Amino acid sequence: MLLVGDVCWAAYADSGLYRAAPRSRATRIALPMRTGVRIADIRQEDDRHLMLLWFDGALTRLDLQSGRTVWHSEALVNDVTRAPVSLSLFIDAQKDCWVYMPGSDFGVVYFKPATGEKRIVSRKSGILNNDIVNSVIQDDRGMIWIGTDHGGVNILDKQTFQARFFVNRPEDSKSIAENAIYALYKDQQGIVWCGTYKRGVSYFAENKMKFALHEFKHGDPLSLPYNDVNCFAEDKKGNIWIGTNGGGLIYFDRKAQSYRQYRHRQGDENSLSNDVIVSLHVDKWDQLWIGYYFGGMGYFSNGRFTHYSHSPQDANSLANKTVWKLYEDKRNNFWVGTLGGGLDRFDRGNGIFIIIARTWPTRSIPLHHRIRGNAGRRSLDRNSLRYRCTRQIKGDLCSPAPHHASAQQR
Secondary structure, three states: OEEEOOEEEEEEOOOEEEEEOOOOOEEEOOOOOOOOOOEEEEEEOOOOEEEEEEOOOOEEEEEOOOOOEEEEEOOOHHHOOOOOOOOEEEEOOOOOEEEEOOOOOOOEEEEEOOOOEEEEEOOOOOOOOOOOEEEEEEOOOOOEEEEEEOOOEEEEEOOOOEEEEEOOOOOOOOOOOOOEEEEEEEOOOOOEEEEEOOOOEEEEEOOOOEEEEEOOOOOOOOOOOOOOEEEEEEOOOOOEEEEEEOOOEEEEEOOOOEEEEEOOOOOOOOOOOOOEEEEEEEOOOOOEEEEEOOOOEEEEEOOEEEEEOOOOOOOOOOOOOOEEEEEEOOOOEEEEEEOOOOEEEEEOOOOEEEEOOOOOOOOOOOOEOOOOEOOEOOOOEOOOOOOOOOOOOOOOOEOOEEEEOOEEEO
8 A cells, every 4th residue: 555645556466456535436547467467566656656566576657647557567577486475666766676575585686667777686696695685775875775584684885786784793782683674764864773573673873883772671671661573653853653563562762762661451441452563653743643453543642542443343443453554645634554454544633434445355455564473473474365355346446435433532
């Protein structure tokens, strides 16, 4: 799911691409005939174009205004030699494409659409130190950060295609906390934050050329309260909200260098609905929105939690218990991408959900995420699952119909 201005674009595993705008009908976008091939990822390329990545490695550029295909390339098809469970796309500031396969030893394929230049970026090609790539971002200096599983962070110079490796060194307290990197985030100050597997958060300060480690330490009340991190969001003060995989919500006050943790408490109406958080969004008023794994959607303001839940008996409730993505448009509407329930638009001014995609395809939006439980590490890949919607399909178009939110003030 991707929000561009006030328009929400949603790619479905079994029926292609849809575009939905406020106060208008959701429309299916005509795409090149690709029999049996699904859309793997969707990204904004620039102010005028959208880029689709297909599961066989093909790329399609769309005009944002008309939705028409303006360019299509199958230059990478021969590089995707096996059917991927997940395939991801990152587009850098120079409009170059980086294609990788989270959870698999695929490495990265670099592709420059303007010239057709292609490079295999991998351990096999002598560039990376590990081919299992989970995340790719670009820093303010144009360097490409590649988060790997057990290879730490590989920082690639696009000019030379040589990489530096930032890995954990037990004897060096300023090295990265752990070599399994699952999330990379660049904040407003250009600092890159690295979410690790159960070793907390590291952030890289360029002026000091070192990683500062934030992790849980037994007996230290000032340390990071929980080490397994799923997502980040930043408020207007530059402070960081951290969504964890079982440790609830953590607020990091950058100036005070302190943490505050919020947990689910049984019987306490003013607490999280679930301690596993998979998406976060800070809105225009600096208030926090929360997407839970099997906990619905939450809103946090002035020390109070509001919860929006799914109820199978209530057709007017949130589409699904799990909220993977939250986006805010210029009209202050929220687009809510769920696991298996399709797409809702939430008008918080009126306190209602608008059904956008619950009558669309029978399968969820193809995205990749991981969930771990107390019994050990588990992997949940949304591309390989098939979830049915709560309503029957009745054509490719649907008229948005408002319904009241199921909310509880806690």
